[in-house]
Amino acid sequence: xxETSRRRYDDACATAHAMDLIGExxxxxxxxxxxxxxxxxxxxxxxxxxxxxNVLTQRLEGLEAAGIVARRKLPPPTPVxxxxxxxxxxxxxxxxxxxxxxxARSPLHDPTLPFSASSLFLSFRTMFDPARAEGLAASxxxxxxxxxxxxxxxxxxxxxxxxxxEAADAVFAGTASAIAAVVYGGVPMAAxxxxxxxxxxxxxxxxxxxxxxxxxxxxxxxxxxxxVVAAEA
Amino acid sequence: xxETSRRRYDDACATAHAMDLIGExxxxxxxxxxxxxxxxxxxxxxxxxxxxxNVLTQRLEGLEAAGIVARRKLPPPTPVxxxxxxxxxxxxxxxxxxxxxxxARSPLHDPTLPFSASSLFLSFRTMFDPARAEGLAASxxxxxxxxxxxxxxxxxxxxxxxxxxEAADAVFAGTASAIAAVVYGGVPMAAxxxxxxxxxxxxxxxxxxxxxxxxxxxxxxxxxxxxVVAAEA
DNA sequence: CGGCATCCGGGAAGATACTG
DNA sequence: CAGTATCTTCCCGGATGCCG
Numbered sequence: 484x485x486e487t488s489r490r491r492y493d494d495a496c497a498t499a500h501a502m503d504l505i506g507e508x509x510x511x512x513x514x515x516x517x518x519x520x521x522x523x524x525x526x527x528x529x530x531x532x533x534x535x536x537n538v539l540t541q542r543l544e545g546l547e548a549a550g551i552v553a554r555r556k557l558p559p560p561t562p563v564x565x566x567x568x569x570x571x572x573x574x575x576x577x578x579x580x581x582x583x584x585x586x587a588r589s590p591l592h593d594p595t596l597p598f599s600a601s602s603l604f605l606s607f608r609t610m611f612d613p614a615r616a617e618g619l620a621a622s623x624x625x626x627x628x629x630x631x632x633x634x635x636x637x638x639x640x641x642x643x644x645x646x647x648x649e650a651a652d653a654v655f656a657g658t659a660s661a662i663a664a665v666v667y668g669g670v671p672m673a674a675x676x677x678x679x680x681x682x683x684x685x686x687x688x689x690x691x692x693x694x695x696x697x698x699x700x701x702x703x704x705x706x707x708x709x710x711v712v713a714a715e716a
Numbered sequence: 717x718x719e720t721s722r723r724r725y726d727d728a729c730a731t732a733h734a735m736d737l738i739g740e741x742x743x744x745x746x747x748x749x750x751x752x753x754x755x756x757x758x759x760x761x762x763x764x765x766x767x768x769x770n771v772l773t774q775r776l777e778g779l780e781a782a783g784i785v786a787r788r789k790l791p792p793p794t795p796v797x798x799x800x801x802x803x804x805x806x807x808x809x810x811x812x813x814x815x816x817x818x819x820a821r822s823p824l825h826d827p828t829l830p831f832s833a834s835s836l837f838l839s840f841r842t843m844f845d846p847a848r849a850e851g852l853a854a855s856x857x858x859x860x861x862x863x864x865x866x867x868x869x870x871x872x873x874x875x876x877x878x879x880x881x882e883a884a885d886a887v888f889a890g891t892a893s894a895i896a897a898v899v900y901g902g903v904p905m906a907a908x909x910x911x912x913x914x915x916x917x918x919x920x921x922x923x924x925x926x927x928x929x930x931x932x933x934x935x936x937x938x939x940x941x942x943x944v945v946a947a948e949a
Numbered sequence: 950c951g952g953c954a955t956c957c958g959g960g961a962a963g964a965t966a967c968t969g
Numbered sequence: 970c971a972g973t974a975t976c977t978t979c980c981c982g983g984a985t986g987c988c989g
Contacts, residue, residue, distance in 0.1 A: 496835035571936030703804030
């Protein structure tokens with residue numbers, strides 16, 4: 484597994500080089516999971532269902548060698564190993580915006596699959612429509628498992644951070660999938676809260692407005708469904 | 717081979733879905749080569765050095781099944797098979813912009829590798845700096861192998877198309893790599909033209925100005941030390 | 950428990966040869 | 970020209986186990 488034997492595009496195009504850097508399987512999703520701050524190995528494993536420890540180790544090594552991820556060890560009281568994005572690694576966010584905006588139009592996209600917290604808040608940044616937030620100033624808290632996120636909306640801008648919060652105008656508590664279901668799936672909030680999969684605290688009218696701030700683009704048309712079926716054979 | 721057996725991320729995140737669609741090896745570069753219009757199978761092979769015929773076949777099938785690429789057969793006089801992007805496929809261009817802008821900062825990026833014509837003109841769209849084109853109106857022709865491209869600059873905008881042209885204020889003739897060397901490599905135009913790898917016709921002063929319209933971002937630092945506060949739970 | 954090495958099976962990618 | 974067919978190589982995914 485030496486460096487020279489690795490499969491690469493011999494192409495000066497920066498896009499091809501980007502695929503050399505982050506085109507391997509899971510690499511981009513590892514970066515996604517680090518977009519809101521450092522995590523440890525086991526957090527990454529838990530947030531990326533399906534990745535094997537083996538592959539995660541390889542991806543972290545590769546991303547570190549490329550200068551995208553850095554590893555940091557906390558001082559001896561709790562010698563925890565953390566992985567975090569470098570400054571340049573964090574600048575990859577526009578890649579998620581463009582990929583997400585484009586793929587949201589895919590006819591094959593299945594939004595009922597599991598959703599990670601990082602995906603959810605990245606998608607908020609991507610799909611936020613300032614026009615729908617006209618005149619709105621609010622802070623919305625989120626409790627997703629053990630993680631806490633705070634979304635602030637001010638001056639037609641949205642700031643989403645992973646951080647603890649004391650007070651918020653409204654709070655959502657539940658899985659990322661449940662929140663995605665009401666924001667993107669068109670599922671009425673009452674239907675989810677009655678199931679107990681989602682709890683909404685505080686200003687419920689604000690929560691209702693919040694979940695409508697993220698319109699999805701229309702699906703792309705499929706020229707012919709025959710081609711899709713035929714290619715699966 | 718049914719659809720369920722294919723390696724996919726079971727993730728509702730649109731970015732993960734994007735990687736399901738275009739994350740396989742070569743897929744994004746196939747799309748890149750189609751960004752300026754239809755091509756045939758052998759054109760794609762020639763413009764993607766290193767891809768094998770069977771992989772190209774698989775990628776085209778997959779991209780067609782996903783609704784990104786369409787195949788079209790010209791009428792019987794010359795029954796040529798063409799591949800082209802669908803409308804939605806063409807909307808992938810912002811992905812190239814964000815990937816290219818980001819990867820151009822990579823310390824590992826090697827711009828001396830071969831460059832395809834499509835890469836070059838996509839990079840022009842990506843790196844064009846309107847401020848440097850202040851008050852400039854010009855059309856620049858390109859002869860790269862058998863291909864012809866025309867770049868027009870008007871009102872601080874750049875339009876790059878693959879098309880024949882009759883008259884242009886200046887014309888570059890040579891390989892895409894030679895043009896990239898003067899635009900991005902900082903190689904003096906005279907050095908390349910003397911080698912015969914590049915011929916510049918028409919308004920030479922305009923050509924000299926043109927090649928300075930595409931500034932590259934600074935390289936990212938190999939940051940060994942970063943001050944980051946400890947992560948919360 | 951966290952992180953990493955090792956082994957194995959399956960499948961995707963790469964190279965070459967061949968065909969309508 | 971536009972792909973198949975075949976074979977090899979190597980990556981991915983899962984399991985196990987080592988070591989601090």
